[in-house]
Amino acid sequence: MVAAWIVLVISGVLESVWAGALTRSEGFTKLWPSVIFGIALVASMAGLGYALKSIPLGTGYAVWVGIGVVGTAIYGIAALGEAVSVARIVCLVAIVGGIVGLKLTSPAA
Template sequence: MTWVTLFVAGLLEVVWAFSMKQSEGFTRLGPSLITLAAMLASFSLLSWSMRVLPLGTAYTIWTGIGAVGAFAVGVIFLGESASLMRLIALGLIVGGLVLMRLSTPG
């Protein structure tokens, strides 16, 4: 259950990153409120996960899910570049996440 909670926390990090971009510097109320709510939920779930998982593992997985998810959202919804170099970097991040998960019991 801890890993599922951490995964959801990571997905919520993607939500708040995207809604923060949509808030245009917190000048739009709706996206600003979504950003704050998703941040609170994401941090809460991350904190809960850290009761069981080591700090380094939990934080690395959380930020990695956020980074990969934000990249995907940027490319799919915001028309950001998916150059070969960026895709290689993405692959390295995913590889690091897989190794971190495999190296942590539970």
């Protein structure tokens, strides 16, 4: 079960990687960001599939998406110069709180 959670977290991080690579690929016109996108997408989905063998679907998918959303937002702010505000940070913290809550209330499989 621990391995499934580790794989799920890594897969969530890879979701941020493919999202960042997608924007860097400029509509798949740049080779290396497009290659990174494809590899990260396949690895992320494979990891999610593996993790969902042991983790309940609703919890696993929500955690995976939440990690991807928060990671992608942080990447946008840090690397792409997207706007940062107290409201955005509060919303990201709320997402993290929801992820932690789902993990803590997830039934043991």
